[in-house]
Amino acid sequence: MSENGKYVVLASGGTGGHIFPARALAEELNTRGYNVVLMTDGRGEKYDELFPNVKVIVVKSGSPSVGGLVGKIKAVLAITMGIFQSRKVLRHLKPIAVVGFGGYPSMPPAAAAASMGIPLILHEQNAVLGRVNKLLSGFARQIATSFDHTESPDEEITAKMVYTGNPVRQAVLPLFGKKYISPSDDGPIRVLVLGGSQGATILSEVVPAALVSLPEDLQSRLHVSQQCRKEDLERATRQYQGSLITPTLSEFFDDVAALLDACHLAITRSGASTLSELTVAGKPSILVPYKHAMDDHQRKNAENAVARGAARVILQDNFTAEELERQLIFLFRHPDCLSVMAGAASSLGEIHAAEKLADLINRFIPQKNNKEKNGKVAA
Ligand SMILES: CC(=O)N[C@H]1[C@@H](OP(=O)(O)OP(=O)(O)OC[C@H]2O[C@@H](n3ccc(=O)[nH]c3=O)[C@H](O)[C@@H]2O)O[C@H](CO)[C@@H](O)[C@@H]1O
Incomplete structure (x- = not known):
């Protein structure tokens, strides 16, 4: 348990492109005293070394784009089960925010967060929104982008977009x-x-x-x-x-x-x-x-x-x-x-991406805690 006892949940697909930025944010959040939980797919079981101070929870999910009609049905069932599984986890952790990094495994925790009123922040690594981030974009409070030229599908989404850059690993x-x-x-x-x-x-x-x-x-x-x-x-x-x-x-x-x-x-x-x-x-x-x-x-x-x-x-x-x-x-x-x-x-190098992303999360700390932190709570 960290010093401030607050949780942030990262939800990410299991490939390097999603996992590396998630890891960079996890490191930044750990230094700020947050407890970080990563919800991802089965590949997450090997992430203990990559995420030393992070609890990794494997979440059920699937990709509807593989395996034809049967694959689609299986994926929808798995995602639905993953949403129920995620709701249970989020009810227990009461995180400040859930940050989705894209990929199908990010979908159940992100959808669960949106359905429970927990702030959902998305991070898009590419210059165009990925499938899952696009689907979730309507529910997100903010969409952090890696590029200042990231394409937006419409004005409503543009209003939520904020450039943070793509966090790179510490090394x-x-x-x-x-x-x-x-x-x-x-x-x-x-x-x-x-x-x-x-x-x-x-x-x-x-x-x-x-x-x-x-x-x-x-x-x-x-x-x-x-x-x-x-x-x-x-x-x-x-x-x-x-x-x-x-x-x-x-x-x-x-x-x-x-x-x-x-x-x-x-x-x-x-x-x-x-x-x-x-x-x-x-x-x-x-x-x-x-x-x-x-x-x-x-x-x-x-x-x-x-x-x-x-x-x-x-x-x-x-x-x-x-x-x-x-x-x-x-x-x-x-x-x-x-x-x-x-x-x-x-x-073009952005070295403060993880900090900028962590700052976005800070905005969602309930007001009372923000004031306490700043020493502004009325006696
Ligand atoms: C084929 C494909 O669709 N790739 C996508 C995948 O990225 P993919 O994971 O293939 O590529 P990225 O460039 O995002 O990440 C690769 C990472 O692997 C590291 N590395 C690479 C080789 C090596 O020997 N050692 C090593 O450490 C690189 O330094 C980099 O950190 O997700 C990214 C983020 O959504 C997308 O932008 C990519 O288009």
Whole structure:
């Protein structure tokens, strides 16, 4: 039990894109003395290490978009059961607020909160509202956005939107404001390749093919840290063999903060957390939006970074080894461009997102407690 004895419930889907921002908010709320409960799906059972001071409750839910009609019926039943389960939990905890991070597992606790009059705050990681957040948006008191260009479906929703940014994990925050040092004339060039929490096959196919085609003087300077899906590791390893490049390939890097710190250029998908981390770290990037992302949200996520000169985008259909090679030769031969991009990226970095989100929750502390906190309670 924390010092103020108050609860905040975080409701989140179980993938990295939802979980990492939820974790950053949990850490901030813990430092403010709140008890934090995370309600999520079955994957939550392995989150004890990720959320050391957080009670994790697995909530029933399902996605109506899998398994045809039977799948839909099963999902609706599971969500309904999850809502009853969540109402019981919320009745017991009496939280100040429930914060939904999107994904179907966030739906039962969020819907339960709305039905019980508990303030519901949504956090949207992408530049367009996700399915679940869109469904819940009418019931939310506030909708925190990760981008200042997040699209809104109508004016009523726009009125609830407030930019907080997308909380990034603690390990990345110290990178903010560090001076970007572009590759020296004949010094090493460090490239980081990330495909998101699940990896991305297209990056494993195209990136090695482009890099091994670079002129030898560039190849010999290249140190590449590349995330590859398990099934792509062997092929990618083979592609680098015989080149002058030093590759480090991994299914998943646990030390992304250190790799970001070291890299001169990142080649990544434009998932929300990856983008937030790139801007906080102030790193230039080539973004390859996942073309099947719901409502094309990865392309929309990338828009601001590209418009501000922080990143270049290559749409998936144009993402060939030749195109990537062309862009890389230009950037590696013009390190001053990389520096300009790094400065633009850093200007978009948001390091106070978790605090801003926690401040939103503070607004919902019942007035009496706010006054007590400020020492303004009448005798
Ligand atoms: C394919 C897809 O639909 N992805 C969606 C998913 O993101 P997804 O989880 O794929 O991608 P994000 O960029 O949001 O997050 C990936 C996270 O994994 C980390 N990482 C990655 C590789 C690695 O080796 N080690 C590591 O730690 C990254 O640093 C980042 O923190 O949810 C996001 C938030 O709704 C969306 O924006 C994405 O579009």
